[in-house]
Amino acid sequence: MAMPVMLWLISARIVAAVNSAIGTDAIRTIRVLAVGSAPALHTMRLALATAAAPEAPVKTRETTSPGYKESLAVHQAVVPERRVDPGIAQAVERQTRAMRELSVRAFPEQQGEPDGTSVSIEKARGQHLREAEAVRAKAVRRARAERPGRETETAAKVTVPDPGALRSTA
Structure with missing residues (x-):
């Protein structure tokens, strides 16, 4: 009995906190229910949510139809190879060269072997x-x-x- 009275006493603060959290004044009052007196609509929704859909076997590539397997194989056979823009490839090479030159200048003691390989x-x-x-x-x-x-x-x-x-x- 003490809990509903306490909630009734601090309901104004609860309403203000909830409204500031959601950014609107949608909540005006709080109705404290007795234990076990949940609305019928809520219990019906819970029953529908807990009732699982009829279980069906999980479909994987191994259990699919032969037509799907055939079309997947055809698609994978004709997938175009990755196209690289030559301008982008050149820019990547320039950046890599510049970073290596800066690295050699910044860390000269860590230069690689005489044949050009790294240590x-x-x-x-x-x-x-x-x-x-x-x-x-x-x-x-x-x-x-x-x-x-x-x-x-x-x-x-x-x-x-x-x-x-x-x-x-x-």
Whole structure:
């Protein structure tokens, strides 16, 4: 009983929200029905929707008539080949050449082999790993070189407290 009363109390807000969502003032009121009192028209529509059409076998190319198969074969035999406009093909080639030239200018270290083929992924990955290892090794050498100087600086700053002073508490 509380739900219909609550809906009745907030019906003005519900109507305003629905009307703003659909962009018209088509909704004026809300009628709250009791549980199980759906209109007969609604239940009839549900019954019609749930009643399935008589099931028929699904038609596929394998189950079609011989005439359809014959006309499909004739059609597939005479389908014209794809026509390419020569102007468009030339434009595509020009764009491809221009993109390759820009790529070579932007990434000169990634040029292909001397015979014009591109570098394989394995070779590029190996080169990248070698470069990364060289950077890591350089960083390790630098850290090792700086470590002795750092230890002498920090050793001067660290003072060891008297062990006897640590045994008593306040």
